[in-house]
Amino acid sequence: MQGWLKIFSDTSPPEQILTYQPWQAGRLRPEHLLEVAASRVSGKKIQVSLKSIQDRSQAEQLVGYGIWTTKAVLPELASGEFYWHQLLGLAVINEQAEILGTVLRLMETGANDVLVVAATADSLDDRERLIPFVEPEIIKSIDLAARTIRVDWLAAF
Numbered sequence: 001m002q003g004w005l006k007i008f009s010d011t012s013p014p015e016q017i018l019t020y021q022p023w024q025a026g027r028l029r030p031e032h033l034l035e036v037a038a039s040r041v042s043g044k045k046i047q048v049s050l051k052s053i054q055d056r057s058q059a060e061q062l063v064g065y066g067i068w069t070t071k072a073v074l075p076e077l078a079s080g081e082f083y084w085h086q087l088l089g090l091a092v093i094n095e096q097a098e099i100l101g102t103v104l105r106l107m108e109t110g111a112n113d114v115l116v117v118a119a120t121a122d123s124l125d126d127r128e129r130l131i132p133f134v135e136p137e138i139i140k141s142i143d144l145a146a147r148t149i150r151v152d153w154l155a156a157f
Contacts, residue, residue: 003059004040004047007067010108015041018048020069030068082142084113091148092117092131095140098124098155106133115149124155 009017018039024030038049053059074083084106092100092115104118113133119126131153132138140150 002055003053004049005053005059005062007046007048009046014044015046017046017067020073022069024068024070025062025065026068027065032062032065034067082144086144087115087142087149089147090142090144091120092129092151092153093148094151094153094155096155100124100129100131100151100153100155101127103149104128129153129157 007017009015011017011020018036018041021036023034023036025032025034032052035051036048037051040047050059050062053062071085077083087103087106090103092103094100099120099122101117101119101123104116107114107116107130111132115129115131115133117129117131119128131151138152140152142149
């Protein structure tokens with residue numbers, strides 16, 4: 001079978017991406033619906049054959065595409081666990097009740113994940129902050145309903 005694609009996964013473990021079907025793929029936004037026909041996993045390397053791809057030239061057209069899935073296919077998480085997309089846009093408030101901003105994105109580092117907190121109109125100042133996602137030392141609580149994250153983080157940092 002020709003047209004196998006190597007994919008890069010941000011899931012943990014990486015091969016878990018294969019359980020989130022079907023995929024939506026595109027350059028900047030989802031443009032195509034894709035279904036995996038077969039897969040091969042060897043260590044961190046994941047290769048897939050897609051039902052709609054029959055040859056190498058068709059596969060090459062997908063190089064550089066991002067892969068998305070719908071929230072409906074994601075498994076329920078245990079209490080106190082969160083998907084990154086759930087944290088985006090949440091207000092970050094420190095223990096002094098100062099609004100530091102909102103979560104713009106998250107970064108994965110070797111030691112721990114990091115919240116990238118962007119200033120908003122109601123923020124204490126106009127600084128962007130990088131706050132380590134370390135529970136319970138720094139991240140004190142997350143309230144999805146109230147759309148807030150409480151942190152032990154001084155405004156001076």
